[in-house]
Amino acid sequence: MRQSITRRSTLQERSLSKPRKIPDYLREDLKIAFSIYSDIESDGISLNQAQSILWGFGFWRMTHKEFEIELAESRINPNKPKITFEELLDIITRRYNNGGKFNRIKEIYDILNPKENSEADIREMLDIFHEYLEIPVSENELNDIFECFDSESSPNINISEFIKV
Structure with a gap:
């Protein structure tokens, strides 16, 4: 028992001293x-x-x-x-x-995918840009954005594709 406490303490010290950037x-x-x-x-x-x-x-x-x-x-x-x-x-x-960087990306994705589907739809995103964010974006511009995200050229983006960009 004493050995496991000592080991845990040593591991905690190492994780605290680990350089983070x-x-x-x-x-x-x-x-x-x-x-x-x-x-x-x-x-x-x-x-x-x-x-x-x-x-x-x-x-x-x-x-x-x-x-x-x-x-x-x-x-x-x-x-x-x-x-x-x-x-x-x-x-x-x-x-x-x-995990803070992932949480921030997930928050942005959740804004663009309000129905919390497994994938965000291009039409829904276009509505969000216009209605809630008041950003004038054409359908062609949004299609260009989707090409950056989506390797399969489908009209949807999933969270893993969103994170890659």
């Missing part, structure tokens, strides 16, 4: 967003400002309680007044590497 463009976007709020003298931003930045990075459904959980998982005291760039980067990196 996000794409450079996301890191640069985070730097820009952080610099909008950053207080040079205190080298940090308020937790409310950090939550606003997270909303801009797709965490818009995050409640205050969920934000506190994110802070705790990153070993950040939710009662402290400021958060550093590195701490905010850690939150985004952890979420990105734990």
Whole structure:
């Protein structure tokens, strides 16, 4: 029993020390967003400002309680007044590497496939672009988009084809 606890502890330490990265463009976007709020003298931003930045990075459904959980998982005291760039980067990196990128793609796909069929239909997408998103898209333009997604040239796109692009 003691050996399994020691092993589990060692594995947790390894997973915590494992270097995780996000794409450079996301890191640069985070730097820009952080610099909008950053207080040079205190080298940090308020937790409310950090939550606003997270909303801009797709965490818009995050409640205050969920934000506190994110802070705790990153070993950040939710009662402290400021958060550093590195701490905010850690939150985004952890979420990105734990399925966050897939979840974001799935959310977009779900918007384009409101009936939650196994495949999104080109006609339904055209209606969504016009009615809800108010984006003027012609049927020919949407057909061109579908060609990028769909390797079989069918009038439908499934989630795996959507993820590939």
